[in-house]
Amino acid sequence: MKRLKNKVAMVFGAGPNIGGTVAHFLAREGARLVVVDIDQANADKTVEFLRSKGSEAIAFTADSAREDQVAHVVAESLKHYGQIDIVFNASGKIHWSPVTEMDVAKWQECLMSYSTAGMLTTKHAARAMIAAGRRGSIIHLLSTAAHFGEASGAAYTAAKGALLNFSRSAAMDLAHNGIRVNTITPCGMEHNLWGQMRDEIVDPNFRRPERRSFYSRDDFLKSIPLERFPRASDIAWAAVFLASEESSFITGADIPVDGGLRFKYPAWRPGDSTGVNIKDYAKELRITRFGEEGEKLLP
Numbered sequence: 037m038k039r040l041k042n043k044v045a046m047v048f049g050a051g052p053n054i055g056g057t058v059a060h061f062l063a064r065e066g067a068r069l070v071v072v073d074i075d076q077a078n079a080d081k082t083v084e085f086l087r088s089k090g091s092e093a094i095a096f097t098a099d100s101a102r103e104d105q106v107a108h109v110v111a112e113s114l115k116h117y118g119q120i121d122i123v124f125n126a127s128g129k130i131h132w133s134p135v136t137e138m139d140v141a142k143w144q145e146c147l148m149s150y151s152t153a154g155m156l157t158t159k160h161a162a163r164a165m166i167a168a169g170r171r172g173s174i175i176h177l178l179s180t181a182a183h184f185g186e187a188s189g190a191a192y193t194a195a196k197g198a199l200l201n202f203s204r205s206a207a208m209d210l211a212h213n214g215i216r217v218n219t220i221t222p223c224g225m226e227h228n229l230w231g232q233m234r235d236e237i238v239d240p241n242f243r244r245p246e247r248r249s250f251y252s253r254d255d256f257l258k259s260i261p262l263e264r265f266p267r268a269s270d271i272a273w274a275a276v277f278l279a280s281e282e283s284s285f286i287t288g289a290d291i292p293v294d295g296g297l298r299f300k301y302p303a304w305r306p307g308d309s310t311g312v313n314i315k316d317y318a319k320e321l322r323i324t325r326f327g328e329e330g331e332k333l334l335p
């Protein structure tokens with residue numbers, strides 16, 4: 037049986053990586069979709085993909101950090117479908133800078149794009165759910181940045197940390213309406229590392245970026261107990277669970293999707309004893325879009 041039959045889901049930040057894959061998996065479980073992205077081409081591509089699979093979907097171009105735009109797309113979605121049951125929010129723009137060099141405008145833009153966007157999508161979708169008498173599920177995508185300090189990552193860690201605690205408070209505010217608010221925490225995603233893996237393996241002149249928090253892909257892989265990076269499909273499965281009735285008694289929670297990274301002893305590198313390495317790993321990798329495997333990463 038389809039787990040999200042008769043549900044309507046909104047995905048904010050829905051390019052072909054995480055957001056588009058979540059949209060695909062929610063649609064596969066029977067949900068009708070609203071796809072929202074600041075980049076019209078990304079929203080259109082995702083809707084085109086969903087329709088090619090026989091799913092019902094509409095696209096909007098909007099900035100999740102702008103209240104007028106979020107209010108508008110929520111109102112239009114409610115008008116179109118008559119209900120909203122699920123929200124998945126993955127929007128945002130990272131800003132790397134050491135604290136001593138922090139540019140206030142860039143800091144604010146980063147906080148707006150993750151934390152304020154989280155608040156606005158929750159506020160307007162929850163109002164719509166209440167108005168339509170729906171007991172909905174709202175899911176925000178975090179990052180290990182919500183839980184740890186990261187050199188040059190103060191703007192991002194502050195934004196994701198704020199979104200984590202915002203989500204817990206929103207869960208309390210909305211519990212009596214039967215609306216649940218949860219988060220998912222991935223570590224660095226496999227698709228985000230494709231380019232760097234290629235460079236690190238194939239380019240003999242590869243040099244680490246200047247950023248102090250940068251570690252090699254091999255170091256990163258060796259530190260993950262389950263010995264691989266998270267894929268968009270891993271996030272999408274967690275999102276389907278949080279969106280469905282199977283998680284109906286779970287609210288204010290954070291699901292780590294990080295292969296055990298957050299819970300290991302920090303100095304332990306499991307890969308040192310098992311011999312996993314980035315070259316062998318990357319040999320088998322395939323590029324995925326919307327959770328579907330395509331060409332091999334390396335020639």
Ligand SMILES: NC(=O)c1ccc[n+]([C@@H]2O[C@H](COP(=O)([O-])OP(=O)(O)OC[C@H]3O[C@@H](n4cnc5c(N)ncnc54)[C@H](O)[C@@H]3O)[C@@H](O)[C@H]2O)c1
Nearest residue numbers: 049051053054073074075099100126127128179224225228
């Ligand atoms: N990629 C990683 O390694 C990684 C790791 C941990 C967490 N995350 C989180 O995943 C999310 C990014 O997902 P992705 O890897 O698929 O990245 P992506 O860049 O492929 O997708 C992000 C999408 O969000 C859209 N977007 C950005 N700002 C927006 C805004 N203000 N309003 C509406 N849409 C907006 C972009 O146009 C894009 O389509 C972010 O929340 C990020 O913090 C990513």
